[in-house]
Amino acid sequence: MSPLRPSAVPGAKGLVSRIDQAVRWRADDQVGPRVDEIHQRLAALERRLDDFGQRLDKLGHDNFWTAEDVRRIAPQVAALDYRLENMRQSSQPVTGSPEQLDEARNILDEVRREHERIRVRLTAIAWYEDRLRKLEEGLGSTAAGPDVVHADAPVVASAEREEQVPRS
Known part of the structure; x- marks a missing residue:
């Protein structure tokens, strides 16, 4: 015997359509709220991502200026460090005659x-x-x-x- 086709049985096409509609309705009924929740969470994550992007841009700008300041003053700090080391080494007590002092x-x-x-x-x-x-x-x-x-x-x-x- 051949498999049953909905077109071969009178009224079967309507029955299949109603069953299909009922299954889709139940699936949508169960999945729909979950899909809505996922859409809301996705929108919240996109907002957070935008906020983080703006904060990262600001931090990048601040970091540029900080790095520029460090680059600018690094030679001065090195020179001061050198001078302090020389002063530390030369801070030995001075000896000499009272006239020289x-x-x-x-x-x-x-x-x-x-x-x-x-x-x-x-x-x-x-x-x-x-x-x-x-x-x-x-x-x-x-x-x-x-x-x-x-x-x-x-x-x-x-x-x-x-x-x-x-x-x-």
Whole structure:
């Protein structure tokens, strides 16, 4: 006998269709909520992935600037480390006659005074540069003449008054 075909039996085609529909409905009924849950979880994961991508971009940007800063100051740190090591090695007690020690102290005091004068001069220069920058920003394309004097500009008349220059 040949296998049963739905088209060979009258009404079997409708029965097969109804059975197929019932099976699909039950499968959809059981699988549908699970599929919806998976879609929601997938959407939440995509949002988290986007958030992580944005955070990673920000960290990459911050890391670039940090690496740039480290690259820029690494030679300075190495030089300071070298100088500190030299100072550590040369920090042995100084020996010599009292006259030599007095002379060394006098020279050291003079060097410190000269360094202070230089710092004061550099501070004054920095103050003037800052003031010029502010004036240039304020004036834009018009330039002030050389005879323009501002009331808050410090006046340094002699080397003794250098300490009175305002510090930035």
